Amino acid sequence: MTSIVEVVLTGPPAAVVAIVRILLNQRLIASAQIADVRSSYWWSGSIESAKEARATMRTRTEVVPELLEVANREHPYEVPGIIVLPVIDGNVDYLQWVRNETSPSVT
Amino acid sequence: MTSIVEVVLTGPPAAVVAIVRILLNQRLIASAQIADVRSSYWWSGSIESAKEARATMRTRTEVVPELLEVANREHPYEVPGIIVLPVIDGNVDYLQWVRNETSPSVT
Amino acid sequence: MTSIVEVVLTGPPAAVVAIVRILLNQRLIASAQIADVRSSYWWSGSIESAKEARATMRTRTEVVPELLEVANREHPYEVPGIIVLPVIDGNVDYLQWVRNETSPSVT
Structure with missing residues (x-):
């Protein structure tokens, strides 16, 4: 296990873009990919259907509680779809980069 | 670890849409996103190439065996590509919603 | 836990396609999906923004070190974004297929 996770957030496209921006600005994520x-x-x-966006975001495990708080507050849905997947390995320089970009010393 | 997982299923777009619908109808998943x-x-x-669809579906760990059985039966490929990723955290209301929507009491 | 993982690699679309091809040719992955x-x-x-591609690739855990070495060498970025997610279950025939297609006996 590493101390890095992939957080997956889904929702209306405009809202997902806005939330990603807020999380980046607050250094709660290092990067995000939106599909x-x-x-x-x-x-x-x-059964409902909707065109949504799916953001996959990289951050440190310790940051997740604060990230969930901010994302839940900013999300337009009553029950925002946010899950956390464990990262068990990766490019060590990249994992360190994620730590650096979300560390208190940077904010 | 939570009792929730993300099940990833790939295949021909029309087949993936049809399988997602069956799994939703049978309450084997609470939601799915198709890309x-x-x-x-x-x-x-x-090496073969194909335009496919990738469904990321949320459900309870206990439901996975039955989900695999149904998805394997309905999938047009000889060896359907289905994997299960662990969800270690998330929006607690959302995780509870996944449980509620896939629980026996609802079906 | 299975001995299979999903490796996620992001980067410029052309580079991601090229790296996936190299990894397939070297039997370091059995399959890849690019979005x-x-x-x-x-x-x-x-904060930078870019149109990228995201490859989700299936392989055996033991192969990851070599895969990281090759992908890092071939990737145009200074710090390539590569993470590894654990696969905890799936279609058993598919998981076996991933092992077969990435095993030394095939190469």
């Missing part, structure tokens, strides 16, 4: 997706999901007893 | 991808892979000794 | 993404990241003190 267009077609989502389907259960909501209030029926 | 367009360009796939390359080894098959029968040569 | 278009819009990336934002911190670099030299400011």
